[in-house]
Amino acid sequence: MSASKNRATNSLLRSEKKSLYRFLALYVAMVIFGITLLSAFYYESQKKLALSNYRVMMAQYAYIQTKRLKVLHHFFPDRREYPRDPRFTSAIYDIEFHKIFSLNRVESIRFDEEIYLTNGYVHFIKGLDTYYLGTRYLVIEVQDDAKWEVAIWKDIALYGTIAFVLFLLFGLYLAKLFLKPMRDSIMLLDRFIKDTTHELNTPLSAILANIEMMDTDVMVEKNRKKLERINIAAKTVSTLYKDLTFLTLEQEKKNEDEHLDVKEIVLDRVEYFDILARSKQVTFSLALDDATLYMDRRKFTRIIDNLISNAIKYNKRKGAIKITLEPNRLIIEDSGIGIDEEKIPLMFDRYLRFNSSEGGFGIGLSIVKKIVDEYGISIDVTSQKEVGTKMEIRWEND
Amino acid sequence: MGKRLRGVLVTIVFLNGVSLWGESENIFERNCVPCHQELPTSLGEMFKSYLLVYSSEKFVKAGIKHYLRHPFKSLSVMSDLFIDTYGIKKPTHLTPKELDEAIDIYWEKFKVFDKLK
Numbered sequence: 001m002s003a004s005k006n007r008a009t010n011s012l013l014r015s016e017k018k019s020l021y022r023f024l025a026l027y028v029a030m031v032i033f034g035i036t037l038l039s040a041f042y043y044e045s046q047k048k049l050a051l052s053n054y055r056v057m058m059a060q061y062a063y064i065q066t067k068r069l070k071v072l073h074h075f076f077p078d079r080r081e082y083p084r085d086p087r088f089t090s091a092i093y094d095i096e097f098h099k100i101f102s103l104n105r106v107e108s109i110r111f112d113e114e115i116y117l118t119n120g121y122v123h124f125i126k127g128l129d130t131y132y133l134g135t136r137y138l139v140i141e142v143q144d145d146a147k148w149e150v151a152i153w154k155d156i157a158l159y160g161t162i163a164f165v166l167f168l169l170f171g172l173y174l175a176k177l178f179l180k181p182m183r184d185s186i187m188l189l190d191r192f193i194k195d196t197t198h199e200l201n202t203p204l205s206a207i208l209a210n211i212e213m214m215d216t217d218v219m220v221e222k223n224r225k226k227l228e229r230i231n232i233a234a235k236t237v238s239t240l241y242k243d244l245t246f247l248t249l250e251q252e253k254k255n256e257d258e259h260l261d262v263k264e265i266v267l268d269r270v271e272y273f274d275i276l277a278r279s280k281q282v283t284f285s286l287a288l289d290d291a292t293l294y295m296d297r298r299k300f301t302r303i304i305d306n307l308i309s310n311a312i313k314y315n316k317r318k319g320a321i322k323i324t325l326e327p328n329r330l331i332i333e334d335s336g337i338g339i340d341e342e343k344i345p346l347m348f349d350r351y352l353r354f355n356s357s358e359g360g361f362g363i364g365l366s367i368v369k370k371i372v373d374e375y376g377i378s379i380d381v382t383s384q385k386e387v388g389t390k391m392e393i394r395w396e397n398d
Numbered sequence: 399m400g401k402r403l404r405g406v407l408v409t410i411v412f413l414n415g416v417s418l419w420g421e422s423e424n425i426f427e428r429n430c431v432p433c434h435q436e437l438p439t440s441l442g443e444m445f446k447s448y449l450l451v452y453s454s455e456k457f458v459k460a461g462i463k464h465y466l467r468h469p470f471k472s473l474s475v476m477s478d479l480f481i482d483t484y485g486i487k488k489p490t491h492l493t494p495k496e497l498d499e500a501i502d503i504y505w506e507k508f509k510v511f512d513k514l515k
Contacts, residue, residue: 073446082514095453101514131453133446133510 019182023175031167038163039156046155050148051115051122058115058124058140061088065138066128073132088142095136104141111137120144190247197244204241207234232279235272239309243363246302255296262291262300263325269304270323273312281318288325293395299371306364307332307391314389329394338385347381425496426503437484439476445508447475455509459501466490466497 068083069092082101091102097111106121115124124140211231216224270284277284293300311321311334319335339347348369372379372393383389434441445458452458465473469486490497 073450076446076510077442077508077513080514094455095457096455098454098511100510131450133514134449134453134458136453 020175020179023178024171027171027174028168031164031171035160035163035167039160042156043152046148046152047117051117053148054122054142054144055115055124058088058122058142059126061085061090061140061142062124062126062138065090065140066126066132069128069132069135069138070130076133088140090141091139092133092135093137093139094134095131097137100134102139104139106141109137109139117144120146193244193247197241200237200241200244204234204237208238228275229279232276235276236309239305243302243306243367246298246367247363255299257295258297260293260295260297260300262293262330263288265297265300265304266323266325266330269301269308273305273308276309277312277321280312280315282312282315283320285320285322286325288323289327291325291327291330295375299375303368303371303393306368307393310334310364311336311389311391328396329392331390331392333388333390335388338383338387338389340385341383344381344383424499424503425492426500426507429492429496429500430504433487439480441504442508444476445504449510451475455505459498459505462501462504463497466492 065083065085065088072079072083082103084103089103089105091104091109092100093109093111094100097109099107104121104123106118106123108118109123109125110116110118111125113125115122117123120143122142122144124142126138126140128135128138207230211227211234214227216227219227266286266288270286274284308321308323311332315321315334315336321335322331322333324331324333348365368379371377375395377393377395380392380394381389382392430441434444448458448461452461461475465475466487467490469489471478471481471486474481474486492500
């Protein structure tokens, strides 16, 4: 068994991501609005250009038709056939916009415009100074081939996409600038912890070594209890120290992956935390099958330690912890305070703690998340307020 | 007695004939056509001259009506040469109602609407 490595760890905090997404959504909406507006202006200007091309042609047609109307006027009513032309159709209207005669396919006319597009046809309206046959308005109609429109849409699609991509890149750069102050403050905290951690090593090692060396058999009961409490406190600090060391120093170390006997490690860590659990009268119940996992021992230990110490820390007095190990999954359930369902997605964020009554920096689960992401291990959390929390990690077999 | 009866019958037949003659010609034909028959430009051509200037039914009718009541050279749609040759008509003696009726008949007779194909 081994877990495939997934280096795409989520380096951004969820809150950072939320801010980033909000900013990007707003930015993208603004960019789309801007591009749409520009496209609309471009479309209108190109449409005007296309119409001005039509205007040149249609003004000539109108001139020709006017001459024909003049002739018809002269010979009316002996000649009554309205002049026709294969290149265009036309209609004539009197000064009160009443139709005198029409060959046009589109009958609705906008007399307040000189040239316009309507239902795939172009209308050109010429006002006559001499009203042949009473004609005040001559309306020339030609079919629009819409080639200009296809060209405009092509331009808009091409340049719009280029502009969108460029603006998006610029937006990402802006977002980075936008997040910098937040990132700087987190880095400052990281650096502070790194410096502090370094100073903890020597005294903590001395305390733990000396506790181990003490002969408890010759101690009086009262002193043994005091020593036990010192031991619990030292182990709590030790777990925190290891987390901080991992976070600041060890995670950059090269992994030393090996086939781990998961059952053995779980038993070892349960024994280690037993004294801490007993102090809260929390009992373990274990159902462990044999299981192996190919990964770095230190990192797997950090996962187990954090899950077990959280199960103890956020448990009730006289509570229980149930640990189930199967060939490809490990479940740690506690009978603790639980958390709200909507807060579950946030619990892996660094420096986030849901219960300020308990100590800690809120880094334990962010370490767990970082490691499981790195190894492609899935982690599922189910929790119910005042009932307990169930953490399940699952890895794939080869 | 027989003479008198014959005289009454002749009178009735004559009056009927007069009234029949009156019905066959409308106010336009009675009052406009006779004078214009003497002119070289037909009423149809004059109508087209009105169309050239006034365009629509409402404006053409108003133009004719105004000219017939106040015939001035400056208001005429005819050429100066025509006016100088044939002169200006006298103001109409028709009542406004009769004038409107005559003009309506004139419009219907020569209008372009529904005549083109």
